[in-house]
Amino acid sequence: MDKDINIGIFGLGTVGCGVVKILQDNADLIRKRLGFGINIKKVFSRTSKCKNLITNYIYAKDYKELFDDDIDIVLELIGGIDVARKFVCQAIDNKKNIVSANKALFANHGFEIFSKAAQNGVKIGFEASVAGGVPIIKVITRDLMANNIKSIKAIVNGTCNYILSQMFETHESFETILNKAIKEGYAERDPSFDIDGIDSAQKMAILASISFNAKVEEKDVHVEGIRDIDFIDIDFAQKLGYRVKLLGIANSKDNKLLVRVAPYFIEQDNILAKVDGVYNAISVISDMTGQTTYVGKGAGSLPTASSVVADIIDIAKDIESGTVKDTLSMRVFEKMEFVDIDSLESHFYIRFSVVDSVGVLSRIANVLSKYNISIKSVVQIGKGLDVVPLLVLTHKAKESNVKKAIREIEKNHQTIIKNGTVLIRVLD
Template identity: 90%
Template structure:
């Protein structure tokens, strides 16, 4: 039987309250399985929804009390970047092991934090920073450690997946489903962080760093969101045997890394196309195990808190064995060159908004051909309206050529092109 492990909590928001609930409601189960208990010793938080749930702890007005020598592990659950970064760095300098759910922090300062943790001989647990209740960090850093990872394709934002799934099922517009998601609590009142792809980009930066030993930050991720997707795009994809999903993709090509977040046409039989609602899915392709896919709830108080507690337990087990092993070694992150997305080739879906008149398709097809882009399929809907959608699926083309062609069409054919053009890649 080992001694009890004491934790300090910095921040009692949604995730923090979930951690409190798990540690207190399942205290007996944890003690039986570990042979010792995990106690909440001190808490620092300006606000809290669950102070009344806490027992046998000290609520402190000074965060530095969390560096008490009796506290073994500190939980950073406040979110944000600046305050969280200062706290985590200071905690590491006080030789405290850290568990964090802070994707924004790790996507921007992960290399600094992991390096400092290694120098100070402490461990950083960050399972909850990506995909909530899906244990993808441990899978990559432990279970697939002997594998050379080739690529990751992932749905890592439940809000966007819910919106796209609902549009597919109900045939309603993006705006209608977004408002529904906000009312039902699946989206924030300001949903920009999710629907513009920022949340997914932060998570993909973390996954790419640990999968490819790469120095990568959020700014290195190419990002597109789902604001411009309409039901007409989803219906056209369905007719062709695809579903539209917001994917995060990380892959290594000729020793150069490409990490991007964007909507994709995904073949209906692909496992990622079948993951709906608020669920996340991460598909990893590696040299020894091939493709493995992990699915689960990507957000919410208890799924995310469960990942936090799992990290606490991992570190607690290290204490019992007498040695805390750092999660990632000091030299694991290597300077990385990045692939220019414009150099890639893909099939593309393009939605033009055009006036309904003779010769429009011919003009568009002519410009596309100038840039070596051939049309695989084309549909014009809404006949009789002044402005109608023209839907084009191309054969494989270079991304830079697609963008040049669209720019020329929009600039030189303003008399026939109205509104913005929508471009979606097709997942190979």
């Protein structure tokens, strides 16, 4: 039997404890399938929910002990950027293979880390950084390697998908469902990272990078969240045959790249429209396979930990065969030009909050017409109230023109326009 592989773990939080559980509960299964075992050799963590569950390990007093010669793979499971970056770079300098679930780290410093890994002849596993238990990184970098990827459309934040799904099912407000999500553990006490689209943007930066061999960082992603979505929007969408989803979209054309995260109206028969609750879904469109879609739980201790363990096993097999190398060397990544989202053409849904009086629609329609924006359908909801929602669905228009029109309407017609206007794109 081949030599067992030793790992060191930095961080015993939710994911770290999930990794421990899988490696210990399924140790015999893993050994049987691999022909050798995966041993937790050393652990460093300031706090832990599962220290007492780990057997036959050494608790390190300093994370540098994880760089000892008898450790083959190091796990970075602490999250955040600064400390994680320092730790990972030092581990690579010490010729340690790395497995991490840290989306923020790779979305902001992935190129530095992969370049360093290539120089030091070690491998980075980061499957768990994007969609929890959905093995999308391996699909793109291995299974679709011979395909020219055209676009990625993805639901990559379970919290937002849960909120929008619950609003659709219960007809309750965004705030009501958000509070329920926090109580049930589907959202953090400070949910900003999720509902403002930041989490999705980090994941889309990683997906776009590996899909288009492009240098994409978090700052390159156009980001909008779901704070302004109301049940009115979801109800209107349903009546028109759509669902509202927070989508991450990346597409490339003529060596130009656009990566964005925003709410979208999606036709109800689209497979992404049918993915509800905390599930993630990634649709990849490529030249040879067409559209393939991957669905699964995008968060949680065990789904995410399962992806971490899968990376450990992949690297362990490479170590045993003596073929460890970084297949994502930065030498194959190109600096691409990014397209401004204002240049896009799309159908748009616009929700105005207007004074309920004669002539309001006419004044709004005149401004839209000025910017070559044609109205496909319009509905005013409510009667007898001081301010009512006016819902407009446009024909295809240029985004820059739509935004100019909204700004002019809000500036020049303050007597009839109240509150903030909501703009949602319609997915073609």
